Amino acid sequence: MEAIDTSLVDWSRAQFALTAIYHWFFVPLTLGLSFIVAFMHTMYYRTQSEEWKEMTKFWMKLFGINFAIGVATGIILEFEFGTNWSNYSWIVGDIFGAPLAIEGIFAFFLESTFIAVMFFGWNRVNKKFHMLASWFVAFGSNISALWILVANGWMQSPTGTEFNMDTARNEMVSFFDVVLSPTAVHKFLHTVSSAYIVGALFVVSISSWFLLRNRHILFAKKSIVVASVFGLLAALFTAFAGDNSAYTLAKDQPMKLAAMEALMDGERNATLYAFGVINDERNNDNFTGISFPSMLSLLAFRDPNAFVPGVNDLINGNDEHKILSADERIEKGKTAIQALKGYKEAKQNGDSASLENLKETFTENYPHFGYGFIKDKEELIPNVKLTFYSFHTMVLLGLFFIAFFAWLLYSSMKNQVTKYRWILKLGVWSLLLGYIASELGWIVAEVGRQPWAIQDILPVGVATSHLSSSSVQTTFFLFLILFTVLLIAEVKIMLTQIKKGPKPF
Amino acid sequence: MKRILDFYIDGFRNMSITSKKLWLIIAIKLIIMFGILKLFFFKDYLNERYDNEEQKSEYIINELINNKN
Numbered sequence: 001m002e003a004i005d006t007s008l009v010d011w012s013r014a015q016f017a018l019t020a021i022y023h024w025f026f027v028p029l030t031l032g033l034s035f036i037v038a039f040m041h042t043m044y045y046r047t048q049s050e051e052w053k054e055m056t057k058f059w060m061k062l063f064g065i066n067f068a069i070g071v072a073t074g075i076i077l078e079f080e081f082g083t084n085w086s087n088y089s090w091i092v093g094d095i096f097g098a099p100l101a102i103e104g105i106f107a108f109f110l111e112s113t114f115i116a117v118m119f120f121g122w123n124r125v126n127k128k129f130h131m132l133a134s135w136f137v138a139f140g141s142n143i144s145a146l147w148i149l150v151a152n153g154w155m156q157s158p159t160g161t162e163f164n165m166d167t168a169r170n171e172m173v174s175f176f177d178v179v180l181s182p183t184a185v186h187k188f189l190h191t192v193s194s195a196y197i198v199g200a201l202f203v204v205s206i207s208s209w210f211l212l213r214n215r216h217i218l219f220a221k222k223s224i225v226v227a228s229v230f231g232l233l234a235a236l237f238t239a240f241a242g243d244n245s246a247y248t249l250a251k252d253q254p255m256k257l258a259a260m261e262a263l264m265d266g267e268r269n270a271t272l273y274a275f276g277v278i279n280d281e282r283n284n285d286n287f288t289g290i291s292f293p294s295m296l297s298l299l300a301f302r303d304p305n306a307f308v309p310g311v312n313d314l315i316n317g318n319d320e321h322k323i324l325s326a327d328e329r330i331e332k333g334k335t336a337i338q339a340l341k342g343y344k345e346a347k348q349n350g351d352s353a354s355l356e357n358l359k360e361t362f363t364e365n366y367p368h369f370g371y372g373f374i375k376d377k378e379e380l381i382p383n384v385k386l387t388f389y390s391f392h393t394m395v396l397l398g399l400f401f402i403a404f405f406a407w408l409l410y411s412s413m414k415n416q417v418t419k420y421r422w423i424l425k426l427g428v429w430s431l432l433l434g435y436i437a438s439e440l441g442w443i444v445a446e447v448g449r450q451p452w453a454i455q456d457i458l459p460v461g462v463a464t465s466h467l468s469s470s471s472v473q474t475t476f477f478l479f480l481i482l483f484t485v486l487l488i489a490e491v492k493i494m495l496t497q498i499k500k501g502p503k504p505f
Numbered sequence: 506m507k508r509i510l511d512f513y514i515d516g517f518r519n520m521s522i523t524s525k526k527l528w529l530i531i532a533i534k535l536i537i538m539f540g541i542l543k544l545f546f547f548k549d550y551l552n553e554r555y556d557n558e559e560q561k562s563e564y565i566i567n568e569l570i571n572n573k574n
Contacts, residue, residue, distance in 0.1 A: 061523075068527040072535060079538075079547035086550035090565045119524075120516025167558070168565040341570040373572055462572050465550040475546050482537060489530055493523060 008469040009461050012084040015476040017446070019076050021439055022483035026070025026490075028438050031145060031192055032199015033063045034138035036230055038131075045131040055223060057122075058502035059203065060134075062494060064119055069490040074148070076479065084472060088453045088463035094171050095161055095178065096151050103147035111140030145195075146188050153184025155454050156445070157252040163366060163457075165343050165359060182248045187445075190241035193234050194438055197401055200231025201434035204408065206498055208427030211418050216501050224427075225412045232405035239398055243299060250300035253455060255314050255380065256448035259387040261296055263310040266318065270296035270308035275392050278385055311384065315377055324368075326377035333372025336365035370457045379451050379459070387448040390440040397437035404430060 037060045044052035081089045081096075089096075117125060117133035125133075154161075160177025161170040172178060204227045207220035249257040257263075262278050263270060276289015294304035301308070307321050317325025324332075339362035346354040374380060408427070411417045418424065449455060453463035520528070555561045 064524070065527060068531055069534075071531065072538065075538065076542070079543055082549040082552075083547040084550075087565055087568050090551060090561060116513060116516060120512060120519075124512060124515070167562045168569060169562070337570055337572075340566065344566055344570065462568070467550070471546075475542070478542065478546065482534075482542075486530075486534065493526065497523065 008467060008472060009464050011469050011472040011476060012464050013460060015084065015472055015479065016080055018476060019080065019479055020442065022487065023073045023077065024439060024442060025435065025487060026066055026073060028195035028198035029066045029202055030070060030141050031195035032197065033059060033202060034141050035196065036199055036203055036226060037063050038134040038138045039226060041131045041134040045127055051218065051222065054502045055219060060118065061497055065490060065493050065497065067115065069486050084465055084467065085463050086465040088458060091169060091458060092454065093169055095154050099147040099150045103144050110136055111144060114140065142192055145192055149188040149191055150179050150184045153181055153187045154178055156449060157181055157183035158454055158457055165340060165362060183252055186241055186245040186248055190238060190245050193238040193241055194441060196234035197231055197238060198434040198438055200227040200234060201431045203227035204231065204427045205431035208424040210501065212421065212424050219502050221412065221417060224408055224417055228405045228408035228412060231401065232409060235398060235401040235405055239402065246299050253449055254309050255311065255382065257300060258309060258311045258314060259382045259384045259448050260391040260444060262384055262388040263308060264312050266307055266309040266313040268297065268305055268307050269294040272296040272299065275396060278388060311381055315380060326380050329368045329371040330374055330377065332365045332368035333370060336362050336369045337372040339365065367456060370452060370459050373459050373462045382448050382450040387444055390443040394437045394440040394444060397433055
């Protein structure tokens with residue numbers, strides 16, 4: 001078998017990253033705005049006020065535009081799985097199959113059925129049923145996200161499955177272990193709550209724009225109150241869920257955690273950096289920044305004295321803390337691969353006596369399986385600078401959102417939201433910051449776990465199909481054009497509707 | 506059943522120009538995705554090359570045990 005050229009892997013990764021990033025422009029707005037619309041619809045149902053009705057209709061219209069343009073953009077990711085990542089798709093097939101089938105049957109069905117009632121239902125269906133349809137759309141969208149994130153969570157921390165040596169596929173042995181794995185749960189909670197922030201910032205941004213132009217004043221002020229309450233709760237919860245994610249990372253993906261904090265040499269009372277500049281990736285001392293002693297140990301292990309392994313500990317090993325070196329794990333990975341090879345040969349030769357022993361050797365070393373494909377242990381270190389800066393920018397923006405929503409809510413309560421024009425200008429631009437934070441979160445999650453397609457089991461270099469890198473480049477640019485056109489169409493249609501504004505109360 | 510059908514027919518018939526534009530975008534997008542991209546650029550790698558699950562397993566096992574990456 002020929003070796004896969006690295007440019008193919010890089011182009012396949014770039015293509016997946018491009019489509020995922022573009023797809024994620026549409027998704028958080030759908031997830032977040034759907035609940036805001038459902039809340040406004042409930043307020044209309046309860047009060048029968050024309051103000052709430054127009055607010056619901058206006059935000060529902062913008063939700064609809066985003067939903068229509070964004071719908072099915074995620075399917076392209078599935079195309080890529082089958083074409084560019086065929087080895088990976090085969091190996092994880094059963095695990096992805098179940099959550100994605102549930103997503104297709106239940107969540108998407110719920111979402112697509114009730115979205116018609118939501119949009120066509122004005123004056124046509126019972127008001128209560130119409131209002132409930134908005135909630136079903138919101139829950140349907142979020143349940144869709146649940147199954148996708150469960151599948152992603154499994155890639156970050158494979159659990160509840162067994163590798164079948166006869167078929168080379170992972171098979172689910174516990175559905176609940178897969179769905180309720182701490183990684184999947186925290187990933188879902190952190191991701192959807194961050195999407196709610198984007199939804200809230202979208203409302204704040206457009207409402208601020210109206211206020212700056214002295215248009216739809218009452219509408220904009222009321223919208224800002226709803227969005228700032230929703231956004232504040234979401235931002236606080238995102239911070240809480242993010243903290244839990246870091247706790248699971250310390251156990252399942254210590255290299256990612258070390259990269260996020262640019263921690264090169266592990267230490268007790270490990271320092272957490274609010275922000276800083278990395279001068280030398282391989283040395284803790286060459287780091288300039290604002291720091292909080294012992295905080296990283298506390299956040300990662302709930303113990304300020306705990307030892308947090310650094311990149312160098314994970315590569316060179318650490319006997320005191322029982323951390324295997326990369327070389328040891330590579331050897332174990334090779335043993336697992338040899339056992340798989342021996343198992344195949346024994347099966348062909350009818351040597352049933354050896355099968356059990358080989359299976360035992362394989363199972364024992366399977367947690368290190370992917371390391372057997374690693375040629376240079378440096379490959380095991382993700383891009384530390386990109387992971388660190390992405391993570392810390394995301395966290396700082398997250399803290400800013402908490403303060404910003406709190407300020408908007410406070411000034412709204414005092415009826416002073418229009419007092420400072422610069423705050424409104426910041427409000428307009430805050431949506432961009434929300435998107436930046438949201439996309440950076442994915443960069444941390446995915447770049448920080450490189451080289452793995454499946455953590456510790458399958459590196460990206462083995463997960464790809466044998467395609468020519470030029471064919472992947474071609475489709476990369478096709479997607480770039482397609483998604484850019486869709487994004488321009490969305491922005492253009494949105495801007496037209498925003499300029500029209502809601503009907504005056 | 507007829508009421509449900511009428512609900513959808515009425516809904517589509519009375520859509521605004523923007524909504525009609527959006528449906529057109531959805532249709533064009535789906536045609537591009539399934540009629541062009543999936544058909545010509547994103548064929549399933551394993552399905553294209555192997556007829557059954559056994560052959561696919563064999564191929565993947567060989568990929569794993571002979572990988573020179």
